[in-house]
Amino acid sequence: MEDEPRPGRPVTACGDANISKVLVSLSDDRRKTCEEIFTETSMSRTSVFRVLTNKLNKKKKFSKWVPHLLTDEQKESRVNFSRNFLRRFQTEQNDFLGRIITGDETWVYSWDPETKRQSAE
Template sequence: MIILGAQISAPSVNALLNSIDLKMAPPIAVRLRLEIRAVVRFQFAKGTKCSVIYREVVENYGEHAMSMTQVYLWCSWFKDGRTSLQDEPRFGRPNTANNDWSTARVDELIKVDRRVKLKEISLKIDIPKTNVYEIVHDKLRYRKVSARWVPKMLSGEHKRQRVENSQIRMNRCQQGDETVDVGPGGDHRARNKLFEHLITGDEIWLHLSTPETKRDSMTWKHLSSPVTKKFKVQQQK
């Protein structure tokens, strides 16, 4: 019998593969993995060294061969008396990251909050972050991009407010003027009472607001989505 180029006695390998109780035919990748494990067990039973088994598996199966670590691991299991070629049952919640429900749920969370993080999605739907990454990037084709910086643009309302604020300050300066005598010569100079209310001291910045950074503005979008614009702002003092 020849299994993908590997010459092995038919009764031995067939007996190993027929011992697998499957309700339905496994996918080709699973079938190939089981065959390689059968080859490893067959060669190990013959007394072949693990390093030689690995070289033969690589020579016959090429890119589909298991790694050297896996060969040594399975040899140790067979040495301990393991007979099954199938994976041991895993406990805990099964991986549901690739089903339609998980994909739809991730898409829903992104549409509700375009700035949601992968870690937050992972915690909300209880699947690994790596699987969330696969759904977002490979299945839903989302990319997280930041808004494009554009020059500051003042609206008509902004300009009107600036003019009003400047006019108020000018009026206060003009209304506060008075003439006083300064010095023994009776020199008359203008003094502005407004400046009497100013207090000097060490300079300190008191920010009225902290604008978000360009990174903070990153949102999930498809490649065909329009580019979001963001005015470049600075902290107000």
């Protein structure tokens, strides 16, 4: 199914110019909110959100805008690391695991957030 052309003004909020504005704004700081990007780019709040989620495929996780999916390069890198680890495990067996999994070098920082907003930071 396809939409037939309709009369009216074309949607320009998610155009290339606005997408590049949002990308430039995010390149400075990925922790920016839609409100902060809205004030920098003079786009509407909903347009900023649409560009971030629909056009750039970003999602807000732990107060940062991150991609929904891994890029092909990131996927390939993970596969290569996994294959390398498997090869080393096959040759070194438990000696290899003993060097990776350590319990005495773990440092844990305990902090109880008071609000939901603090827990996202």
